[in-house]
Amino acid sequence: xxxxxxxxxxxxxxxxxxxxxxxxxxxxxxxxxxxxxxxxxxxxxxxxxxxxxxxxxxxxxxxxxxxxxxxxxxxxxxxxxxxxxxxxxxxxxxxxxxxxxxxxxxxxxxxxxxxxxxxxxxxxxxxxxxxxxxxxxxxxxxxxxxxxxxxxxxxxxxxxxxxxxxxxxxxxxxxxxxxxxxxxxxxxxxxxxxxxxxxxxxxxxxxxxxxxxxxxxxxxxxxxxxxxxxxxxxxxxxxxxxxxxxxxxxxxxxxxxxxxxxxxxxxxxxxxxxxxxxxxxxxxxxxxxxxxxxxxxxxxxxxxxxxxxxxxxxxxxxxxxxxxxxxxxxxxxxxxxxxxxx
Numbered sequence: 001x002x003x004x005x006x007x008x009x010x011x012x013x014x015x016x017x018x019x020x021x022x023x024x025x026x027x028x029x030x031x032x033x034x035x036x037x038x039x040x041x042x043x044x045x046x047x048x049x050x051x052x053x054x055x056x057x058x059x060x061x062x063x064x065x066x067x068x069x070x071x072x073x074x075x076x077x078x079x080x081x082x083x084x085x086x087x088x089x090x091x092x093x094x095x096x097x098x099x100x101x102x103x104x105x106x107x108x109x110x111x112x113x114x115x116x117x118x119x120x121x122x123x124x125x126x127x128x129x130x131x132x133x134x135x136x137x138x139x140x141x142x143x144x145x146x147x148x149x150x151x152x153x154x155x156x157x158x159x160x161x162x163x164x165x166x167x168x169x170x171x172x173x174x175x176x177x178x179x180x181x182x183x184x185x186x187x188x189x190x191x192x193x194x195x196x197x198x199x200x201x202x203x204x205x206x207x208x209x210x211x212x213x214x215x216x217x218x219x220x221x222x223x224x225x226x227x228x229x230x231x232x233x234x235x236x237x238x239x240x241x242x243x244x245x246x247x248x249x250x251x252x253x254x255x256x257x258x259x260x261x262x263x264x265x266x267x268x269x270x271x272x273x274x275x276x277x278x279x280x281x282x283x284x285x286x287x288x289x290x291x292x293x294x295x296x297x298x299x300x301x302x303x304x305x306x307x308x309x310x311x312x313x314x315x316x317x318x319x320x321x322x323x324x325x326x327x328x329x330x331x332x333x334x335x336x337x338x339x340x341x342x
Contacts, residue, residue: 006309010285012272015113015261019272019287022117022255032186032222034246039253039337041292045087050308051300052292054083083251083324086300088127089309089312091288092119116287117246125292129228130315132244135298136334137318146327149173154235156341163338165193165243167202170219173245174333181330183247188224190231191239196339221245231232240336247331251294256290295332 022031023038044052065073094116139148149172153163162169174181189197197203197218205214216223230242258271267274273286294300302310303319314320323330 010112010268010272010274010327011061012151012269013259016257016269016271018110018113019117019120022114022186023124026114027121028224028226029128029188029251030121030253032188032224032246033333034186034188034224035124035128035251035253035293036249038249038252038254041085041252043254043295044085045256045290045292047087048088050305051084051086051302052175053269054085055211058327062210065314069203082299083274083297084299084301085292085294085308087290087292088306089288090123091286092285093286095130095282095284106331112285116123116285120289124253124293125226126228126312127315129226130312131251131293131295131321132242132334133316134163134318134321135295135332136242136336137316138298138321138335141318142323145323146176147323147332148324148336150174150336152240152336152338153238153248154234154240156234156238159238159341160270164187164340165189165197165241165335165337166200167219169335171339173243173333174219176333177328182247183331184221184333185248185282186222186246187218187243188222188226188229188246189243190229191225191227192239192339193241193243193337194223194225197242237342238338241339244336244338245333245335250331251293251295253294258288258290297323299324 024035027035029035030037044054065075069180074077139145140150149186151163151169153159162248174184177184194203202218203223204217206217207214216225219283228289229244232240234240259269263273265270268286271288273288275284275286276282301322302319304317305314305320310320
């Protein structure tokens with residue numbers, strides 16, 4: 001019986017687009033609107049170099065001037081500034097030992113695409129949380145920074161409701177952005193925080209429009225639960241948890257199409273390459289990406305990067321980030337807090 005090869009079921013141009021789409025569909029942060037695909041970021045990811053610059057005009061301000069026939073208007077400056085994002089180059093490869101199971105389905109390309117999409121969705125979420133670690137340290141280094149709210153006690157004995165995430169302290173977190181607080185539409189938390197809020201009957205569930213399982217919300221904001229969110233030990237004892245409030249599109253994502261780039265031999269493209277290792281009787285699927293995943297308004301300064309693209313550990317360094325937007329225009333607020341008995 002003829003053996004079905006990876007190259008028999010995958011069309012690189014179709015597969016690449018399918019994986020990008022499925023990655024966005026399957027990522028919890030994307031479903032909550034936190035990660036938003038942006039055509040402008042798609043285009044920027046296609047450029048050369050390790051970073052892309054994104055100039056913008058700073059907001060104008062100042063009191064209105066009264067017209068007079070005896071004096072001229074004072075001319076104010078319109079200042080320009082610049083955001084910047086790292087271009088990520090990554091990939092992975094899977095051998096026939098895994099692909100054999102995938103190829104057994106009725107729709108082998110769809111089966112492979114979904115599993116690869118799930119892998120990249122998890123990868124993107126790991127990258128996002130690594131970036132949150134870096135932003136937390138960067139915001140914390142700025143005295144009185146409004147994008148971080150620190151209410152945690154460093155000891156269990158000193159913990160009160162004022163140190164925990166609840167309805168009252170959540171309002172305090174929203175108020176960090178003042179009249180822009182309505183922009184915050186989702187909240188990411190550790191499962192221990194979700195459990196504490198469930199015990200207090202503060203997690204609500206709303207029906208999904210497509211008949212899927214109900215969507216968890218807290219104070220009207222969609223909940224994303226991820227145990228990779230930062231936690232740390234209190235100075236004396238206990239645990240300090242991190243919860244993050246996000247606005248729509250707080251992180252912008254873009255992907256450069258690579259499937260059209262021909263290979264120097266082999267089958268497929270730079271994005272989706274199929275290879276055969278004859279002596280091992282193995283088929284291999286290789287998937288490569290060149291993409292952006294960037295928190296809007298916080299510039300990537302590449303203060304400490306060893307390779308051509310930042311690792312997760314480097315995304316988590318304060319030295320690689322600096323705020324460039326006005327604080328109210330940055331679509332996230334980081335809260336450090338305790339939970340019950342912690």
